[in-house]
Amino acid sequence: TDYNTILVERDGRTATITINRPKALNALNSEVMTEVVTVAEELDRDSGIGAIVITGSAKAFAAGADIKEMSDKTFSEVHNQNLFAGWDRLAKVRTPVIAAVAGYALGGGCELAMLCDFIIAADTAKFGQPEITLGVIPGMGGSQRLTRAVGKAKAMDLVLTGRMMDAEEAERSGIVARVVPAAELLQVVKEVAGTIAGMSLPVAMMAKEAVNAAFETPLAEGLRLERRSFHAAFATDDQKEGMAAFLGKRPATFSNS
Numbered sequence: 001t002d003y004n005t006i007l008v009e010r011d012g013r014t015a016t017i018t019i020n021r022p023k024a025l026n027a028l029n030s031e032v033m034t035e036v037v038t039v040a041e042e043l044d045r046d047s048g049i050g051a052i053v054i055t056g057s058a059k060a061f062a063a064g065a066d067i068k069e070m071s072d073k074t075f076s077e078v079h080n081q082n083l084f085a086g087w088d089r090l091a092k093v094r095t096p097v098i099a100a101v102a103g104y105a106l107g108g109g110c111e112l113a114m115l116c117d118f119i120i121a122a123d124t125a126k127f128g129q130p131e132i133t134l135g136v137i138p139g140m141g142g143s144q145r146l147t148r149a150v151g152k153a154k155a156m157d158l159v160l161t162g163r164m165m166d167a168e169e170a171e172r173s174g175i176v177a178r179v180v181p182a183a184e185l186l187q188v189v190k191e192v193a194g195t196i197a198g199m200s201l202p203v204a205m206m207a208k209e210a211v212n213a214a215f216e217t218p219l220a221e222g223l224r225l226e227r228r229s230f231h232a233a234f235a236t237d238d239q240k241e242g243m244a245a246f247l248g249k250r251p252a253t254f255s256n257s
């Protein structure tokens with residue numbers, strides 16, 4: 001299938017969605033949102049896919065929501081169409097999603113990266129929530145996900161000044177899992193995605209759900225969910241295979257069941 005604003009590539013059990021609006025530094029207009037979310041949901045329904053990578057270009061992961069598309073909108077328009085609500089569906093995808101970020105990840109671009117499961121950044125990456133310089137505030141989860149990831153002090157600093165932070169500061173602050181040289185970004189991320197896609201998909205989904213529960217539930221509730229899912233993993237063939245493979249001193253081959 002052809003898309004206007006993204007490229008989609010499958011390699012074994014990994015799929016990569018590349019945002020491709022180079023003239024606008026990958027600004028996220030409604031077409032990008034629709035295409036990314038539609039494809040991610042399709043891939044999520046496909047048990048042949050065990051990991052999804054979302055990336056942009058060397059210059060920009062995404063320089064934000066599309067300011068041209070938004071600038072003339074009225075309150076009732078953005079409110080009644082619930083602008084950006086489509087992105088919430090990406091956060092509900094159960095297959096692991098990795099953001100591979102090089103260059104600018106600003107505003108909605110930073111928020112898109114943060115709503116993926118984790119971020120691997122090139123040393124060229126720049127993160128920021130510059131919405132305040134445009135007379136708005138983050139609207140795709142930035143005030144919440146950034147604050148949970150980096151704490152109040154740095155979140156307030158970034159959201160109130162609109163300044164950018166480089167990859168090193170982003171890793172130190174906890175929004176980025178790893179920083180790699182820009183030339184190696186895609187290769188490293190695809191290897192990481194391949195590793196994840198080689199695990200049991202249902203168990204990877206349980207692991208993702210359990211980690212996410214840490215952000216949404218009181219500790220006792222999260223621990224209960226974790227314990228139930230841990231027990232449930234024993235209902236899978238893949239638990240039997242994984243443990244038999246360890247004891248047999250051989251690599252596991254998971255069947256995703």
Ligand code: HXC
Nearest residue numbers: 023024025027063064065066067106107108130138139140
């Ligand atoms: C629409 C954008 C854009 C954006 C860049 N472009 N960012 N178009 N929406 N968010 C366009 C420019 O208008 C320009 O188009 C082309 O991309 C190249 O950009 P330049 O500014 O010429 O590039 P450069 O000088 O290298 O500067 C890069 C930059 C700058 C520092 C990233 O583009 C920038 O500050 N962009 C805006 C970043 C931002 O404020 N993002 C937050 C958006 S609000 P032309 O046609 O002139 O060549 C947001 C939150 C909304 O995301 C609420 C929640 C989602």
